Each structure stands twice: as structure tokens, then as C-alpha cells.
Amino acid sequence: MDVSSITKKNALRGILGLVFFCIAPISAFSQVVVYDRAPFPQDGDYSIFDTSQNWFLTPLCFSGGTTQYGNCQFTNSGFSFTTTVPFSISKIQQYAMYISRMESTTLDVCLDYSCTNVVASSDPTLLPDYSPASIGGDRYIETFYFHGETLASSTTYYVKEETPNTTLYSPYDHNDTPVPLWVVFSAGGEITASTTEYLITACENLVCTVTSPLECIQKALCWAFVPKTDDLPNWGAMKDTLSRKPPFGYVTAIQTQLAGSFASGTPAFALATSSAIQTRIFDPIRSGLTWVLWFCAGVWLYKRTRDINV
Amino acid sequence: MITTALIKIIYILVTIAVLPITALSDVALSTDFSAGIVNAKNYIIPLNMVLPIPTIAGIFAVFVLYETGYFGYKIIMWIIRRLPTQN
Numbered sequence: 221m222d223v224s225s226i227t228k229k230n231a232l233r234g235i236l237g238l239v240f241f242c243i244a245p246i247s248a249f250s251q252v253v254v255y256d257r258a259p260f261p262q263d264g265d266y267s268i269f270d271t272s273q274n275w276f277l278t279p280l281c282f283s284g285g286t287t288q289y290g291n292c293q294f295t296n297s298g299f300s301f302t303t304t305v306p307f308s309i310s311k312i313q314q315y316a317m318y319i320s321r322m323e324s325t326t327l328d329v330c331l332d333y334s335c336t337n338v339v340a341s342s343d344p345t346l347l348p349d350y351s352p353a354s355i356g357g358d359r360y361i362e363t364f365y366f367h368g369e370t371l372a373s374s375t376t377y378y379v380k381e382e383t384p385n386t387t388l389y390s391p392y393d394h395n396d397t398p399v400p401l402w403v404v405f406s407a408g409g410e411i412t413a414s415t416t417e418y419l420i421t422a423c424e425n426l427v428c429t430v431t432s433p434l435e436c437i438q439k440a441l442c443w444a445f446v447p448k449t450d451d452l453p454n455w456g457a458m459k460d461t462l463s464r465k466p467p468f469g470y471v472t473a474i475q476t477q478l479a480g481s482f483a484s485g486t487p488a489f490a491l492a493t494s495s496a497i498q499t500r501i502f503d504p505i506r507s508g509l510t511w512v513l514w515f516c517a518g519v520w521l522y523k524r525t526r527d528i529n530v
Numbered sequence: 531m532i533t534t535a536l537i538k539i540i541y542i543l544v545t546i547a548v549l550p551i552t553a554l555s556d557v558a559l560s561t562d563f564s565a566g567i568v569n570a571k572n573y574i575i576p577l578n579m580v581l582p583i584p585t586i587a588g589i590f591a592v593f594v595l596y597e598t599g600y601f602g603y604k605i606i607m608w609i610i611r612r613l614p615t616q617n
Contacts, residue, residue: 447534455541461552469557477567502580510582517589521596528600 327364329371330378337476339377340369372456 329340342364371377423442426435463472574583 444531445533447537458541458545458548462548464556465551465554466557468551470559473557473559473564474567477564478571498579506580506582510585513582513585513589517592521592524596 328380329366329369330380331375333378335378335380339371340366342366370456372460374457 326344327342328335328338331337331339343366423439423446426439426442428436428439462468577583
């Protein structure tokens with residue numbers, strides 16, 4: 221074959237076709253029905269993965285009074301856990317008989333106990349007058365939504381609240397009696413690593429018999445297109461390695477030092493102002509500048525792309 | 531099988547491509563450098579009251595990413611043009 225006959229357009233079509241060829245069957249199998257809310261865990265449910273119920277939770281942390289189970293370690297203000305496989309975190313669900321909380325809160329997943337290196341942060345949960353969703357009886361559920369950040373394996377993560385004067389969990393009932401409390405990691409609604417895990421298990425559960433030819437076809441497609449977890453290279457490990465090497469390591473190091481919002485930290489000096497000036501003058505200017513800067517950046521990007529010579 | 535093989539091939543290619551980088555030793559910044567960055571941040575924090583510093587940093591990151599990506603593309607195309615029958 222004459223290599224020169226391959227145009228860029230045809231090469232692109234080939235790559236897209238190959239990707240579609242491999243992804244399409246997986247997508248067909250990925251129509252997994254995942255309950256938005258998992259059943260309330262029972263005592264002893266430390267590791268739940270129940271494909272027959274169409275829901276999965278992994279890993280499960282359980283804390284009842286001073287007793288702790290699962291692969292999570294609870295502290296006064298949060299808990300830590302160590303991943304065994306890479307997985308995407310889309311939400312953390314907290315179950316409790318009774319939870320006391322005072323104001324809005326956000327969960328941070330960090331690489332260190334002091335949370336100077338945040339790897340995932342949940343959307344703020346507004347709790348002006350704490351009223352968690354009741355799921356029957358004295359049981360309540362609190363859900364913290366993340367944006368599907370992938371957590372690498374063999375890493376210990378620490379989960380803490382951003383707001384220091386709130387409590388992640390309060391394992392006491394109305395009479396100040398310790399009651400069991402569960403913190404559950406759950407994935408649902410998005411195509412995540414956990415969904416892939418579900419897919420793999422679903423494939424393994426297929427039984428090819430004479431009376432179920434469809435499952436035979438599905439099993440064949442699984443064999444051809446669904447990757448085995450053990451076979452997949454550890455991309456997360458490669459990313460971690462690269463993040464420590466130059467030149468990426470310098471960016472990582474600086475990012476680590478600059479971790480956290482600019483709103484936090486210790487200012488070297490203070491600009492004299494008042495809350496009224498800040499609210500009525502500086503905040504509108506700041507908001508306006510944000511829009512103007514992004515608009516200018518968009519114009520620059522458009523003109524740069526238009527003038528680019530490929 | 532097909533997907534696994536494809537992923538493995540891509541992984542091997544990427545591993546080979548980044549081999550010169552992974553062979554380097556880990557970055558170790560001196561404490562003075564780290565303290566300098568934190569100090570610089572502490573001087574910038576008050577300006578955040580008026581100027582949207584995170585926005586400026588984000589736009590700067592977009593510029594850097596765009597230009598780095600374009601530069602990388604030009605390098606790859608330069609290498610491809612070195613191949614026989616490619617012009």
C-alpha cells in the first residue's frame with residue numbers, strides 16, 4: 221500500500237472508526253440501571269456489590285459508636301480510605317439515624333490529613349436548617365455530589381469537611397445515645413470506573429445455553445470488547461509517575477504549594493476597605509472583569525485558531 | 531479482547547514515548563523555593579479582593595496549554611514529514 225495515498229482526513233476517519241468500533245459495543249452494554257439511592261445498609265454489610273439488585277457500593281465504611289468496619293478509618297472530623305482499584309467518585313452518601321449539622325458544607329477528598337492537596341471536592345451542600353432526606357423511620361441520608369473525579373489505586377485518601385465548625389457525622393440520636401452510622405461510597409448515573417466494574421461482573425454472570433442464544437452473543441461480545449480489570453495497564457500509576465518527573469513535576473510542586481483557594485491563606489498585607497465598599501464596588505467590578513477577561517480570551521482563541529497554519 | 535489489546539498497545543506506545551521522562555529523577559524543590567511560592571501567593575491574595583486572580587490564572591493556563599499543544603503538533607508533523615514518501 222502506498223503510504224502517500226493516506227490523507228490526513230482518511231487517517232482521522234480510520235481512527236474514529238476504530239474507536240467507535242470498540243466503544244459502541246461497550247456503550248450498548250453500559251446501559252446499566254443504577255439506583256440513585258442504595259438501600260440502607262444493614263449491620264455487617266461492609267462490602268456490597270450486588271449486581272442482582274442493580275446497585276453497587278464500594279467501598280463501604282461503617283462506624284457504630286467506637287466500632288469501625290470496612291477499609292475506612294474514621295477520625296473526629298472525617299475519615300480516610302485506601303483504594304484498591306482506580307474508581308471514579310461521583311457521590312458520597314452518608315447514612316445515619318440522626319445527623320446534626322449547622323450550615324452549608326462541602327466534602328474534600330485529599331491526599332493528606334490536613335487537606336492541603338485536594339483531589340476532589342463536592343458541590344456545596346446547603347443546610348440552612350438541617351433537614352436531611354428521610355428514608356423512613358429515624359434514618360436519614362445525605363448525599364455529596366462530585367464531578368466524577370478518578371481516584372488512583374493504592375492510594376490513601378482523606379475525606380474532610382471544608383467548613384471547620386460542622387461535623388461530618390454525629391453518631392448520636394436525640395437522646396445523645398450512640399447509634400450506628402454508615403458512610404457509603406456510591407456511584408450512579410454516570411459512566412464511571414465503577415460502571416465498568418459492574419459491566420465486567422455483568423458479563424461474567426452471563427450464561428450461554430441453548431435456550432438463551434442472546435446471552436451467547438452477549439458473552440461473545442463481552443469476550444471481544446470488554447476489557448478485564450487485571451489486563452488493563454495501570455494508567456493511574458503512569459500519571460502519578462509522570463507528575464513527579466520534570467517538567468511536569470515542577471508544575472505539580474507549584475500546584476501543591478498553591479493548593480487551595482486564593483480566598484484562603486495568610487495575606488502578606490491587607491487592603492483597607494469596608495464590607496459596604498467591597499459589596500457595592502469591588503465585587504461588581506470583580507464579576508465584570510471576570511466576564512470581560514474570559515470574553516477577551518475567547519476572542520484571542522478564535523483569532524489564534526483562525527490564523528493558525530497547519 | 532480487542533479493546534484490551536488496543537488499550538495495551540496504546541499503553542505500550544505511551545510508555546515508550548514517555549520513557550525518557552520517567553528515567554529522570556523525581557523533582558525535588560528546595561524549601562526556599564517552596565516558601566517563595568507561598569510568599570508570592572500571600573502577596574497576591576489581597577489583590578484577589580479586586581482582581582479575579584483565579585480567572586487570570588485560568589486564562590493564562592489556557593494560553594499555555596494551547597500554545598504548548600500547537601508546538602507539540604508542529605513537532606510531530608515535522609517528524610512525520612521526515613518519513614519517506616511524506617511531504
